[in-house]
Amino acid sequence: MPTMLPTLRTDTPLLYVAPLSGYAYKVALALRLLGMPHALRTVDLSVPRAQRPQAFRTVARFDEVPVLLIDGLALCQSNAILEYLARRQSALHEGDESQRLKVREWLAWEGEQIGLNLAHACSARQFGRHPSAVVEWYDARVAANLARLAQVLEDRPFLVGELPTVADVACYAWLPYARAQGLFEPLPPAVAAWVARIAALPGYSDPETIFAGAAPCAD
Numbered sequence: 001m002p003t004m005l006p007t008l009r010t011d012t013p014l015l016y017v018a019p020l021s022g023y024a025y026k027v028a029l030a031l032r033l034l035g036m037p038h039a040l041r042t043v044d045l046s047v048p049r050a051q052r053p054q055a056f057r058t059v060a061r062f063d064e065v066p067v068l069l070i071d072g073l074a075l076c077q078s079n080a081i082l083e084y085l086a087r088r089q090s091a092l093h094e095g096d097e098s099q100r101l102k103v104r105e106w107l108a109w110e111g112e113q114i115g116l117n118l119a120h121a122c123s124a125r126q127f128g129r130h131p132s133a134v135v136e137w138y139d140a141r142v143a144a145n146l147a148r149l150a151q152v153l154e155d156r157p158f159l160v161g162e163l164p165t166v167a168d169v170a171c172y173a174w175l176p177y178a179r180a181q182g183l184f185e186p187l188p189p190a191v192a193a194w195v196a197r198i199a200a201l202p203g204y205s206d207p208e209t210i211f212a213g214a215a216p217c218a219d
Contacts, residue, residue, distance in 0.1 A: 026173035
């Protein structure tokens with residue numbers, strides 16, 4: 001259960017982010033797509049965890065971004081936040097119980113697959129800390145993940161049907177980072193068409209645009 005934080009209640013939802021984090025981007029993008037006013041604070045993840053701003057460390061249960069302060073709660077872990085926002089706003093979700101379960105299945109799959117494989121494939125090039133054999137292993141897994149997405153998207157516009165959900169936001173979020181590095185291009189046609197549909201949604205912004213005006217987190 002999320003921790004109740006009545007002393008941290010804010011008039012506007014506050015999201016702690018890092019610009020190079022696809023996990024943070026997926027929540028920031030969801031807030032944009034939902035049309036929810038919010039503020040961003042950037043956290044420098046190159047700073048050792050114990051030295052990061054106290055305002056962030058107080059609410060970041062796992063010392064990671066994203067963290068969303070909303071409704072007197074400090075919510076951690078990107079896909080848990082997406083589920084909360086979809087329920088709160090009654091948007092970016094499908095209607096019946098069967099469809100809602102499919103959204104949750106995709107969120108779990110993303111956390112185990114794209115949120116691991118594509119994130120590491122991108123960070124390996126960004127920071128150069130992975131042995132080449134490990135990079136190749138992640139690349140192969142990403143290729144399999146993209147093939148799986150393509151198979152599903154061949155006969156539907158979005159992952160759970162005719163409308164976008166937080167499942168689409170989650171599975172999409174690392175792809176702009178991969179594209180910025182020239183990775184996994186060209187995408188399978190069905191995936192490329194899905195990416196274009198997401199980019200055409202009202203409120204959509206890419207990571208660079210979303211994080212451009214974010215203020216740094218301070219104690």
